[in-house]
Amino acid sequence: MTETAEQVVQRQVDAYNARDLERFVAAYHEDIEIYRMPAPQPTLSGKAALSAFYGSQRFNLPELNAQIVKRITLGNKVIDHERVRGIAEQPVEVAAVYEVTGGLIRKVWFFAPG
Numbered sequence: 001m002t003e004t005a006e007q008v009v010q011r012q013v014d015a016y017n018a019r020d021l022e023r024f025v026a027a028y029h030e031d032i033e034i035y036r037m038p039a040p041q042p043t044l045s046g047k048a049a050l051s052a053f054y055g056s057q058r059f060n061l062p063e064l065n066a067q068i069v070k071r072i073t074l075g076n077k078v079i080d081h082e083r084v085r086g087i088a089e090q091p092v093e094v095a096a097v098y099e100v101t102g103g104l105i106r107k108v109w110f111f112a113p114g
Helices: 005-018 021-026 047-057
Strands: 028-036 065-074 077-085 092-101 104-111
Touching: 005 021, 005 065, 005 077, 005 092, 005 104, 021 028, 021 047, 028 047
Parallel strands: 028 104
Antiparallel strands: 065 077, 077 092, 092 104
């Protein structure tokens, strides 16, 4: 049975919160592109770069946790308002737009206030 876009995104959120790098990276396409808006170019490209970044910069943080405040699903796009703890002194609010293609996350756009 094929996962919906929302199920794919939730699977990676669950892996993120468990700090399970292998399971987290498995939700992403080999050619993943991640953008931190308004940058026109990806800040991360490819599964190897994704794994290296999250392995060394996120999953080593003991308090890391992403809470989904609100979720909207439009076809193959999942838009999450996330409250992330553990990467800064105060929780970080972010909007993440995930594009799911062929059962894997192909592109992500992150928007942060300010």
